[in-house]
Amino acid sequence: MTVLKSTVDTAAAEHVANREAMLAKLAALDTDHAKALAGGGAKYVDRHHKRGKLLPRERIELLLDEDTAFLELSPLAAWGTDYTVGASVVAGIGVINGVECLITANDPTVRGGASNPWTLKKSVRAMDIAVANRLPVLSLVESGGADLPSQSEIFIPGGRMFRDLTRASAAGLPTITLVFGNSTAGGAYIPGMSDHVVMVKQQAKVFLGGPPLVKMATGEESDDEELGGADMHAAVSGLADHLAEDERDALRIGRDIVARLNWRKLGPGPTRAVVEPRYDAEDLLGIAPSDLRLPFDPREVIARLVDGSEFDEFKPRYGTSLVTGWASLHGYPVGILANARGVLFSAEAQKATQFIQLANSADVPLIFLQNTTGYMVGKEYEQAGIIKHGAMMINAVSNSTVPHLTVVLGASYGAGNYGMCGRAYDPRFLFTWPNAKSAVMGPAQLAGVLSIVARQAAAAKGAPYDDEADKNLRAMVEGQIEAQSLAPFLSGRLYDDGVIDPRDTRTVLGICLSAIHSAQVSGTRNFGVFRM
Template identity: 80%
Template sequence: MSNREAMLEKIAALDADHAKALAGGGPKYVERHHKRGKLLARERIELLVDQDSPFLELSPLAAWGTDYPVGGSVVTGIGYVEGVECVIVANDPTVRGGSSNPYSLRKTLRANDIALQNRLPVVSLVESGGADLPSQSEIFIPGGRVFRDLTRLSAAGIPTVTTVFGNATAGGAYVPGMSDYVIMIKERSKVFLAGPPLVKMATGEEADDESLGGASMHGAVSGLADFVAEDEVDAIRLARRVVARLNWRKQGPLPGPVEEPLFSSDDLLDLVPTDLRVPFDPRDVIARLVDGSRFDEFKPAYGTSLVTGWANLHGYPVGILANARGVLFSEESQKATQFIQLANASDTPLLFLQNTTGYMVGAQYEQGGIVKHGSMMINAVSNSRVPHLTVTMGASYGAGNYGMCGRAYDPRFLFTWPNAKSAVMGPAQLAGVLSIVGRQAAAAKGQEYNEEHDAAMRKMVEAQIEEQSLAQFLSGKLYDDGVIDPRDTRTVLGICLSAVHSGPVKGADGFGIFRM
């Protein structure tokens, strides 16, 4: 099978998984929602964002491979509202009434982190019954961070706008309560800490929905609602007007002229193998991502397993680090460390293109200082302060995941290609290590080693690690911000670079101690 055919097969599987998220709670609940005269979450977003502008959905495969619905019952992403880049969070009320499960929570918290790191206003489209009670033990305590985040965003001067389309009950009531601007809909919005049944049980008081938390009450009596809309479309119109009046200004440098690459992004399907054992030249990928396909390579003859250099992408300057042959040696580590320092000195964002099996092992390399030099690189990545963007193009194994700015190192955005895999090591290597350890343990006890058991163990471990290394599995756990078609990479990175320039772009003043 050709590279193109294999990659298209992966993309088709990815599209099928995305379709599960788009389906929400399924036809029955979608139809019921529409019959009530209500819009779906993505329909609300489509009306909110500027016409013909992009919407970059984040974490669409959240909860993949779990018992929870794919998508996590919430839609998050970055969209343009009246020309302003905003983080948008919309509950999907067709999935258990929009109630939050553990993956809804993780996804919302990730969206809040993106807003705070990149200084993006937050628009919340709320319709939620609060926590999904059967999973409350995983939601209640960490869920308080949602409200903390809203207040910290406001304190940082980042506006928060909430439109309530239906119920916002119990803990959900604090989302509008802690937002800068609140829009409610006449005879639709309900915001209260406790609904009529719970109030009756707690206090004996008889009260109806409207007097407890209706839009008219909150608009005229409690003052929680800043605007009361006639219907959903009017509420979205008001949300757009609120954003238009924010007088929002980006603090990062403006982009320069944009040039299309000289080579088509469609070529990536042919260039990138889905078999991770087959190497490919990342310069071919870079030529299809950057403006004019111009790339000023840094130290091209030194540490050749890592390609480093400067380019522009959608008019924004970037420093690029891309794995060429998988393994990182001492030379690559030292080269990366210097390059990262230079990017910080010039306030230039960094793009990491991952395809690594990790740092080299063996007596020769240990004696040559691979631990010291790998640590230097990880130190530089850890303490770099310019925005980092990461794309996992292929393998992402071992500490190479760390040195190339994996999730634990807080890149502003991290996306994965559908052929990519990530784990502590490859499935065969991990199973082999367990086999060696088992043989040594048996020998130490003077016991005979069971070869039949060993073969079964290796087969089981390889299958388990293979499944847990898959792009969809990792995306389901929110270890990235989405699995993307390689052909969309330039567009996705352009949106992300524009987003990070909403805030100031400034390099680090120091890096701590480098062990030389």
């Protein structure tokens, strides 16, 4: 393979400025992540610890193999809403007795671990990841059920959580639930629909209706233990397969269950030697301009991600605003599509289509590095068939069956988001750099379009146009679109799986590549009709 040559000058004023801007965004990101780590706040964390209980991330840490990574997913869920950042649940991928698993853990310090609408969205996304990548599922449960004030947004769609658990089991994915506290009402169906259930003695409480509800519904008097205690479920109902003495014992039993699954990956392991890139990942902080209107060479990013900085470029002289080529990352062969100058023309769309077909014929996963303002518009390009060619590329992305991984490095606007495998196109994982923005178009362009339409409407009616009102409208629209295009806003709404430090990109992609190979990796030959 060809070794990429880097021309990055880390001492250049532009690079230093970009680096400082990125570090500032990372500092803000750390503050947002700290909100998720804080859970319900010091008062509730202290109360939880005084009861002798572990926090969700402490439970996960003890569950995982020592010194292995935990890739937390959607940590900023609910950012910018009235709900706590993190959405009262921790989700991610970790290794347990050598097996990669999808793990979710309720955070009981946030309203007793109750599920709000964002908890539901995050949990559903986590299960989608488990099913798509064939990962065993472990649920660490301590939740009072639905957050009642928002039940209208949870009750009906929330049934999918239980449906997905049973479908995962039917698909051969082991489902394991460790119950550390309350698992009430609909939450009782999580252990009820899991393959393996562990309950902590004198802590776990699993019932469809608690004593007050039973009293109101039937007039029956009962207490927590006889109605849904761990001892009762272990000895009487049979819902508990294992009775743990304490939380650490429950985590030990959970690890033992995973060890006995006899779990095997169906996809190939790394087929090439893992060689560190020749260039420092630290350089990534200064490569992407703080002004997204300025282009940058994605080869400089690729050189700091792939093994040995080796990259065999495909059609390097054709459709040059899209870079395509072959590499390996942590020993896994990959194909890469990366935007070079933002705009996608007909040549780029046709080049991408052929490349995606080739990756499918070779059963090679694809990595999309997004920095695009969309497909080119204008009379010349419309007459040349940009719609057909853009549709061809989107067709290829839509019907490709090799796993897709997407990282948004900068801009992600318009249909370019679609062609470069945005969230709607079901990439196995999608991550965002802190500087990234995504919207239907740039704030100034969108505000300008609205202004032109309003002027035309006024002219059609023969009415005067208020320029001052137009100026205020444009400023308001630009501000709104800018705020709604920022990485934390989009991540808070689960349009990605997390905002990551650029320096961690290689590691994150490596974990994801390992996870996707738990399932078979195979391409398709059926792309439907390509319009020529």
